[in-house]
Amino acid sequence: MNNRLHLPIFEKCSEFTLADEARSAGLYPFFKPITKSIGSKVFIDNKEMLMLGSNNYLGLANDPRMAEAAQLASQRYGTSCSGSRFMNGTLDLHEKLEHRLANFVRQEAALCFTTGYQTNLGAISAMLNRGDHVIVDKYDHASIMDGVFMAQGTRKNVNLHRYKHNDLVDLEKVLKKIPLDESKLIVIDGVFSMEGDIAPLPEIRVIADRYKAAIYLDEAHGLGVVGDTGRGSCEHFDNQFDLPDLIMCTFSKSFGSIGGFVAGDSNVIDFIKHMARPLIFSASMPPANIAATMTALDIIENDNSLVQKLQENARLMREGFISYGFDVGTTETAIVPLVIGDNDKTFLLWKNCFEKGVYVNPVISPAVPPSRSLLRTSCMAVHTSDEISYAVDVIGKEARKLSIV
Ligand SMILES: Cc1ncc(COP(=O)(O)O)c(C=O)c1O
Structure with a gap:
């Protein structure tokens, strides 16, 4: 001792x-x-x-097709990338998966992180500069809050505002107090992780437009779960894939793997790629998990x-x-x-x-x-x-x- x-x-x-x-x-x-x-x-x-307590919503974490893909990828690329995406840790597999994910959520580009938690930490902290405003639902996931705290720790003067859960009146009240021309990012869970309810995305878009705010949508419990083909909240709301400006998701739930991605306009994703500390200073997603995620995507897309x-x-x-x-x-x-x-x-x-x-x-x-x-x-x-x-x-x-x- x-x-x-x-x-x-x-x-x-x-x-x-x-x-x-x-x-x-x-x-x-x-x-x-x-x-x-x-x-x-x-x-x-x-x-x-x-x-009766797992996030393995589609049961894919125990699907033999996933294990086989993971095994083959480990044999070809090894069990670790042994480096950050920035340096020696980018594989052709990462880029292939990113391309497919961007298509899946109907966005221009996507970027993979090693966990969903790191995705929120990296993408949110990269997007928030000194003086910017971030507006969160009180029931947002802890990883979203930690992304905000990381921005506050590294940039200072990032203004955090919280509104009552799924309360559009309170959201508008918060936005009204922020000068119209100052930068604003609304961050919401598409499906809330503890309550299972869905954010009223179309109405939030209308309010966001009124106050010149962008929307960052966490689809950790949305993709694979809601929408007729599992494409999440945007599909659920009549296939309106342009409602959010950025979409993130983890692979540790419906995709039966581990990792995460953020998707959006290619300029924005390229910016995040060069600014997100959890991407730059941590080893990249391992080959086995990329291959498993890709197999999950095949399964979800085909049936x-x-x-x-x-x-x-x-x-x-x-x-x-x-x-x-x-x-x-x-x-x-x-x-x-x-x-x-x-x-x-x-x-x-x-x-x-x-x-x-x-x-x-x-x-x-x-x-x-x-x-x-x-x-x-x-x-x-x-x-x-x-x-x-x-x-x-x-x-x-x-x-x-x-x-x-
Ligand atoms: C809404 C939400 N976002 C992000 C995450 C983080 O994902 P991961 O556990 O894959 O790191 C979770 C995990 O519980 C979550 O529920």
């Missing part, structure tokens, strides 16, 4: 007891190691569990049956939870929050479901507002309708025992 733990810098670590307290109460839900995944099932502590099945499962799951009396907020997608509001009851319900073999994620502040703790449930295209009904019944019955519904 390190004998310098008495140093002031380490004091906060010994004072942090929250996790240990939860562990000893048997109510610690985090970092559970999964030893095997097959379709909708995972194994934890040698026990088979039904997964919308997985997207359709996911949407059907999502409908079944939403209706099931509503019929048990759960507060599911305003979700319209495969993410269905079960709003409980009380941390203890949230953890207890999680624990009881876990013991019954159903895996869901408890979510508390700061990931959601303090009075809005919830169980985040999410379905996949590889669930059967029987599995969805079974999971809803298990969770519903356990929630009744705790007087949650």
